[in-house]
């Protein structure tokens with residue numbers, strides 16, 4: 001049984017234009033799982049020397065910015081929430097982005113099949129905090145999943161995690177510090193509120209700021 005770390009898959013009914021994007025644009029960039037293999041139209045990992053991977057891209061604004069900023073890098077986005085997928089497709093359509101592939105589902109289904117040591121960046125931005133104690137087991141950040149991420153990360157690759165949930169942030173720090181293969185690259189607390197160089201305020205970050213919460217960022221690498 002694969003862990004489900006997300007809530008709903010469907011929200012408000014899609015506008016007709018977004019429905020059309022799901023029907024016409026998604027098939028050309030969708031990744032699928034068939035017989036334990038990752039398939040997709042014109043999908044060839046070897047064509048791209050670098051690859052970034054975003055888990056739970058939400059409305060897709062960050063992945064679209066990364067794709068625009070790094071046109072030679074392959075961007076993989078996983079998101080089971082259909083309205084979010086439609087939103088990313090709108091960015092792709094508007095900006096004519098060519099370097100994104102989408103898995104419209106659980107990243108934990110795709111990641112185990114991914115090539116080891118191949119991801120230059122893994123983004124986990126404002127993951128669901130599952131704040132109640134009896135829901136902590138649904139948190140994305142936990143030992144076995146960190147092990148999976150460390151296996152997929154290139155030797156010089158980095159994981160970026162962000163959250164506005166204070167207790168989850170401390171949890172992230174603890175989980176990484178206790179992990180044998182990973183190391184926090186920005187251990188000083190004064191660096192935690194500095195956003196990355198390539199950055200756009202995501203929808204969840206915006207909500208956090210409006211509610212007076214402070215987003216914090218953690219950079220993680222592999223111990224060599």
Ligand SMILES: C[S@@+](CC[C@H](N)C(=O)[O-])C[C@H]1O[C@@H](n2cnc3c(N)ncnc32)[C@H](O)[C@@H]1O
Nearest residue numbers: 005006056057058078106107125126202203204
């Ligand atoms: C709180 S939202 C944040 C969205 C976005 N990153 C942002 O900053 O606006 C968390 C997102 O992660 C997605 N998610 C949670 N678990 C996931 C998983 N295992 N694989 C892919 N997406 C996941 C959820 O569907 C949701 O859209």
